[in-house]
Amino acid sequence: MNPRERRAARHLPPSPETGTDPRPRRRTAPITVDQVVETALDVIAGEGYEALTMRRLAGALDTGPASLYAHVVNKADLDELLIGRLCAGLDLPESDPAAWREQIRGVCGQLRDQYLKYPGVSRAALAMAPTDRETLRVSEGMLAILLAGGVAPQAAAWAVDALLLYVAAYCLERSIAHRRSADDDTEWVVDREELLRRFAALPAETFPHTTRHAAELTAGEGHDRFDFTLGLMVDGLARR
Template identity: 30%
Template sequence: MDNSNRTIISRRSRPAKEPLSREIIVKTALELLKQDGADGLSMRRIAKALDTGASSLYVYVTNLQELNAYVLDYSLAQVQLPDPSEGNWSDNLFEALYAYLKVLHETPGIAALAMSTMPHGPHSLALTEYVLARLHEGGIRSAAAAWGADMLLLYASSVAYEQASRDQQGTTIASLTAAYQSLDAKQYPMLTAMREEFQAGGQPDNGEVRFRWGLDVIMQGLLKQTT
């Protein structure tokens, strides 16, 4: 059989895979997180996406928990922290925490990681350092500042997680309104009397206002610890 006209493709002409690195693993994990959420993230799936074996990933990360911390920290690079030399400490603190909330909310799956991961990367540390510095400016020191920073970041994370979960499930303010409108006033007199207030808190335009209100409540408690 004459194969003189057959085109021979050299393996060397194929595009080479990008060398495996922690950065490549983290970026791939983030893309899978955006597609499938935190529950769908696994070392096996990441390895498959990178066309390698799961054992190869452990050269760069100890386990999935450590990788989650890297993925979270990579995403937090997007958080824009206000210049502390401009404005007052409380406004800067709010802007920083709200910027953090928006990054968690707008990047699918990241809010879930923030609620279940111990952050320790450079961007996570920079955010915590910024919060602690603003609390220090406000006269909040020592244990009150340390525990307060943790509480403030947890508050922002939980709000972002709630919003992201509602978006993912398609829950709207209309469904909440319908649920409150159908309440039996005799059985739930307090909820019925305040249903407009509950519904107003869920409106998109009121999200920032409600977040600021909750932050102020926490801050009032922290400031009392200094007196």
């Protein structure tokens, strides 16, 4: 079975496994797809998404990289499995026309929280054409919510894509900022007081609005900016 066939087979209903991998491995127990995904998430949680390579994952599983390819076609395939596993943790509500705005925000908030547990993992969701059933379950649920809210089908379809893209980008930016802040020389990227000092030091004649509105530019706690932007997107759909 070639790699494409292996990937397609994984999206079919499960069937009993037959045969064994004849290639030598250090492990005495066989590897499963679930173990591959769980171990990959453990690596990301401890070291960040950028540390996840097929070789690093094989080491964590105490096997050789070649053994992984019996279960995962390539890194892009692994990325899809990771996002699918995180999407499986989302609770999708029954669409309610009277509460569709709150519902769509709630789904996006759940996905944000899943991504932030694993620094940088949302990078795996970017430029992805998903076929994993759990990922498609989330997009299906979001589409149902928007359609129930009276959003036109084309606008709803593009809005799902835009919302998922924003959530992924927001989480990726936060993970990058926090990683940079680990270096004392770049701690200012998440330090509001330092940003205020830097803006105040700018020449007012050149940056009149930045110096005047430095407090507004640096305002916000927790996920205030996320909620603000999500609100703009959802309210824009409502106006359409």
